[in-house]
Amino acid sequence: MKSTIRDVASLAKVSPATVSRVLNNKPVREQTKKKIESAIQKLDYYPNMLAQNFVSNISYHIGVTMTERKGLTAVDQFNPVLLQGILEVAKNKNYSVTLIPTCEAAEHNNLLVDLFRRNAIDGAIILDPSDNTSLFFEILKYKIPAVVIGRIPTNLPISTVDTDNVEGIYLAVKHLLRLGHKKIAYLSAPLNYIASQDRYAGYQKALAECGIGINPKLILEKEASFEGGYQGMLQFLAGDFEATAVSAYNDAMAIGAIKALQDNKIKIPEQVAVIGHDDLPTSAMIYPALSTIHSPIEEMGTEAANLLFREMENLAAAERKIMPVKLKLRQSCGFATA
Amino acid sequence: MKSTIRDVASLAKVSPATVSRVLNNKPVREQTKKKIESAIQKLDYYPNMLAQNFVSNISYHIGVTMTERKGLTAVDQFNPVLLQGILEVAKNKNYSVTLIPTCEAAEHNNLLVDLFRRNAIDGAIILDPSDNTSLFFEILKYKIPAVVIGRIPTNLPISTVDTDNVEGIYLAVKHLLRLGHKKIAYLSAPLNYIASQDRYAGYQKALAECGIGINPKLILEKEASFEGGYQGMLQFLAGDFEATAVSAYNDAMAIGAIKALQDNKIKIPEQVAVIGHDDLPTSAMIYPALSTIHSPIEEMGTEAANLLFREMENLAAAERKIMPVKLKLRQSCGFATA
DNA sequence: TTGTATGCGTTATCAC
DNA sequence: GTGATAACGCATACAA
Numbered sequence: 004m005k006s007t008i009r010d011v012a013s014l015a016k017v018s019p020a021t022v023s024r025v026l027n028n029k030p031v032r033e034q035t036k037k038k039i040e041s042a043i044q045k046l047d048y049y050p051n052m053l054a055q056n057f058v059s060n061i062s063y064h065i066g067v068t069m070t071e072r073k074g075l076t077a078v079d080q081f082n083p084v085l086l087q088g089i090l091e092v093a094k095n096k097n098y099s100v101t102l103i104p105t106c107e108a109a110e111h112n113n114l115l116v117d118l119f120r121r122n123a124i125d126g127a128i129i130l131d132p133s134d135n136t137s138l139f140f141e142i143l144k145y146k147i148p149a150v151v152i153g154r155i156p157t158n159l160p161i162s163t164v165d166t167d168n169v170e171g172i173y174l175a176v177k178h179l180l181r182l183g184h185k186k187i188a189y190l191s192a193p194l195n196y197i198a199s200q201d202r203y204a205g206y207q208k209a210l211a212e213c214g215i216g217i218n219p220k221l222i223l224e225k226e227a228s229f230e231g232g233y234q235g236m237l238q239f240l241a242g243d244f245e246a247t248a249v250s251a252y253n254d255a256m257a258i259g260a261i262k263a264l265q266d267n268k269i270k271i272p273e274q275v276a277v278i279g280h281d282d283l284p285t286s287a288m289i290y291p292a293l294s295t296i297h298s299p300i301e302e303m304g305t306e307a308a309n310l311l312f313r314e315m316e317n318l319a320a321a322e323r324k325i326m327p328v329k330l331k332l333r334q335s336c337g338f339a340t341a
Numbered sequence: 342m343k344s345t346i347r348d349v350a351s352l353a354k355v356s357p358a359t360v361s362r363v364l365n366n367k368p369v370r371e372q373t374k375k376k377i378e379s380a381i382q383k384l385d386y387y388p389n390m391l392a393q394n395f396v397s398n399i400s401y402h403i404g405v406t407m408t409e410r411k412g413l414t415a416v417d418q419f420n421p422v423l424l425q426g427i428l429e430v431a432k433n434k435n436y437s438v439t440l441i442p443t444c445e446a447a448e449h450n451n452l453l454v455d456l457f458r459r460n461a462i463d464g465a466i467i468l469d470p471s472d473n474t475s476l477f478f479e480i481l482k483y484k485i486p487a488v489v490i491g492r493i494p495t496n497l498p499i500s501t502v503d504t505d506n507v508e509g510i511y512l513a514v515k516h517l518l519r520l521g522h523k524k525i526a527y528l529s530a531p532l533n534y535i536a537s538q539d540r541y542a543g544y545q546k547a548l549a550e551c552g553i554g555i556n557p558k559l560i561l562e563k564e565a566s567f568e569g570g571y572q573g574m575l576q577f578l579a580g581d582f583e584a585t586a587v588s589a590y591n592d593a594m595a596i597g598a599i600k601a602l603q604d605n606k607i608k609i610p611e612q613v614a615v616i617g618h619d620d621l622p623t624s625a626m627i628y629p630a631l632s633t634i635h636s637p638i639e640e641m642g643t644e645a646a647n648l649l650f651r652e653m654e655n656l657a658a659a660e661r662k663i664m665p666v667k668l669k670l671r672q673s674c675g676f677a678t679a
Numbered sequence: 680t681t682g683t684a685t686g687c688g689t690t691a692t693c694a695c
Numbered sequence: 696g697t698g699a700t701a702a703c704g705c706a707t708a709c710a711a
Contacts, residue, residue: 007687007688007689008688008689008690009688017697017698018697018698018699019688019689019690019698020690020691020697020698020699020700021696021697021698023689023690023691024690024696024697026689027690030696031696031697032696032697035696035697049455049458049459050459050688050689051398051459051460051687051688051689052400052456052459052460052461053391053394053395053398053400053460053461053687053688053689054395054687054688054689054690054703055688055689055690056391056395056689057391057392057394057395057687057688057689057703057704057705058688058689058690058691058702058703059689059690059703060389060391060703060704062390062391064437064439069421069424069425069428071425071428071429072425082421083407083420083421086407086440087407087409087410090407090409090440090442091409091442094442099402099439099440099441099456099461100439100440101402101437101438101439101440102424102428102437102438102439102440103437104425104428104429104432117387118390118437120387121387121388121389121390122389122390122391123390123391123437345703345704345705346704346705346706347704347705355681355682356681356682356683357682357704357705357706358681358682358683358684358705358706358707359680359681359682360705361705361706361707362680362681362706364705364706365706368680369680369681370680370681373680373681388704388705389703389704389705391703391704392687392703392704392705392706393704393705393706395687395688395689395703395704395705396686396687396704396705396706396707397687397705397706398687398688
C-alpha cells in the first residue's frame with residue numbers, strides 16, 4: 004500500500020523521528036537530510052494528513068455556511084466571489100475550506116456546531132445568516148471561532164464583516180440629489196432585515212441633509228428581488244407617482260423597476276441609483292442608466308477570513324475579541340465607466 | 342479538556358470498546374447501552390472525528406475545484422447551484438465538501454493531487470476544467486476517484502457530466518426555424534473550446550435538417566461574454582446583415598447582442614435563442630424576447646456527486662468504470678413562462 | 680455481550 | 696544530531 008514514515012526511515016537507515024524532523028524543517032545534519040529526501044523520492048512518499056491532524060488535534064479546515072435553497076437567487080450570486088476571497092487567505096495558511104449546508108429553517112443548523120465539536124473544523128465563517136440566534140448562542144457557548152458576514156443583533160459579541168449599508172444608499176441618493184432631483188422614491192426591502200433598516204436610514208439621512216422631508220407616498224416595502232422591484236414600480240405607477248428618480252434597496256429591485264417602466268412605455272430615467280452587495284454582475288452592463296454602489300465582495304471574504312484566523316490564534320491565549328468591521332464601497336455609474 | 346471515549350467508559354463503568362460499539366450501532370445489550378448513553382449525555386461527549394478518520398483512513402471529504410479568478414465571470418454564476426447539488430448528495434453520505442482553489446495556469450494544479458495523496462480528500466469533482474491534460478494524467482496515475490463537469494478529450498477514461506451541447510443549440514435554432522426564420526445568425530464562442538465546437542455542430546445540424554446551407558457571413562466567433570456578444574453584433578451590423586434572427590453560444594453573448602441592437606435603435610427581434618449552462622439568472626427576466634435553453638445545473642451537481650460516490654465505493658473492488666453522462670435540457674421562452 | 684490488547688501514522692519527550 | 700518510546704482517540708480482532 005502507501006508507504007509510511009517508517010518505510011522511509013528504514014530505507015534511509017534512520018529512525019522515523021529523524022524523518023519527521025526533515026518533514027517539519029527541524030535541524031538535521033545535511034548529509035542525513037539528503038539520504039532521507041532521496042528515500043522520500045524513491046518511495047514517492049507523502050505524509051498522511053489524517054495522522055498529522057490527529058496528533059496535532061487541528062483539522063486545518065474552516066467551515067463556510069451555504070444556505071440550502073432551491074434554484075439561484077440574487078443573494079447567492081456573490082458567494083463565489085466571497086469564496087474566492089476566503090479561499091485565497093485559507094490557502095496561504097495551509098487551511099482548507101469546507102462548505103456547510105445550512106437550512107434556512109434554523110432549528111437544525113447545528114451541523115456547524117457538530118463539526119466544530121467533533122474537531123472537523125477549527126472555525127467558521129457564516130454567510131448572510133437569517134435571524135438565527137440559536138446558532139449564535141451555541142457559537143458563544145462552545146467558543147467557536149466565527150465571523151459573520153452580514154448583520155446580526157449588535158448585542159452579540161461576535162465578529163462581523165459587512166458592507167456599510169447606511170453609507171451605501173446614502174451615496175446613491177446623494178448622487179441623485181446632486182443631479183437636481185428633489186422627489187426621489189425608495190423601493191425598500193422588508194424592514195425586518197437589519198440591512199434593510201440601515202439602507203432606509205441612509206435614504207433618510209441623505210434627504211435630511213438637503214432639508215427634504217420624507218414623503219411616505221414615495222416609499223414602498225417589497226421583496227428584495229426582481230419581482231419585488233417590478234411589482235413595487237407598478238404600484239407606484241398605479242397611484243399619482245410624481246418622483247423624478249428612484250432609488251432601490253438593491254440592483255435586483257432596480258432592474259425590476261426599470262422593467263416595469265419599460266413595460267409601461269415609460270422612458271427609462273437615467274437616475275436609478277442602487278446599492279447592493281447582491282449586485283447582479285450584469286445589471287450595470289445592461290442599463291447604463293443604472294448607477295450602482297458596489298460592495299467590495301472579495302474584500303469582505305478576505306477580511307472575514309483574516310479575522311477568523313486571528314481569532315483562532317488568539318483564542319487559546321486570550322479571550323475572544325469582538326471586531327465588527329465595515330468596509331468601504333465603490334461607486335459605478337453604468338457600463339461606460341466600468 | 343474535552344472528554345474522550347475513555348471518560349465515557351469509566352463513568353459508565355464499561356470498557357471503551359463497548360462505548361465504541363454504541364457509537365457505531367453495533368450490538369450491545371439495551372441496558373448497558375442506556376448507561377453509556379446517559380454517560381455521553383452527562384459528559385457532553387462528542388467523538389473526535391480526527392481520530393475516527395485516522396483509524397478508518399477515510400477523510401470523509403470530497404474536493405471540488407474552484408478556478409481562481411479576479412472578479413465574477415458568467416461561468417462562476419452557476420457554481421453556487423452546482424454546489425447545492427453536490428452538497429445535498431454529500432450530506433446524505435455524511436461527507437463534507439472541500440473547495441480546492443485551482444489556477445487556470447494549469448502547471449500547479451497539483452493541489453488536488455496532493456490533497457488526495459495526503460488522504461485529505463477521498464475523491465474530487467472538477468468543475469469546468471481548462472484543457473488541463475496534466476491534471477487528468479495524474480488523476481489516472483494515482484487512480485483518484487474523480488468526475489469532471491464539462492467536456493474533456495474523449496479518449497480519457499474519466500467520468501464526465503455535461504449538458505448536451507449539441508442538442509441545446511439544436512433546439513434553440515429549431516425554435517427559430519419553426520417561427521419561420523430562414524436566415525439565422527450564430528454568435529459562436531472561440532471554437533477551441535470543445536463545448537463551443539459542439540454547439541456550433543448543433544447549429545449546423547438544425548439548419549441541415551431544413552436544407553439550409555451554412556452562410557459564413559452569418560457566423561462570428563467571439564469571446565463567450567456580454568462584451569463578445571456586443572462586439573459581435575456590432576460587427577454584424579457594420580456589414581450587410583440580413584439575418585432575421587440570431588442564435589448565440591450562451592445568454593451572456595445574447596444579452597450583449599441585444600444591447601448592441603438597442604444601442605443602434607434597432608427593434609429587438611423576438612428571436613434570439615440561446616443555450617447556456619452559464620445562464621445568467623436575470624437574462625430571461627429582463628428580455629421576454631429571449632428564448633433560452635437551460636441546462637439542469639443542480640442536477641449536474643447531484644449527478645456528478647452520485648457518480649463520484651459510486652466510483653469511490655467501487656474503486657477498491659473493481660476497476661474504474663467510465664461513465665460519460667449527458668443531461669437533458671429545459672426550455673424557457675422568456676419571463677412570462679417562467 | 681463484553682473486556683483486553685493492539686494498531687493506525689505521526690509528533691514529541693526524553694535520553695544518549 | 697539522532698534514536699528509542701510514549702502518546703494522541705478510536706476501532707477492531709480476539710479472548711473470555
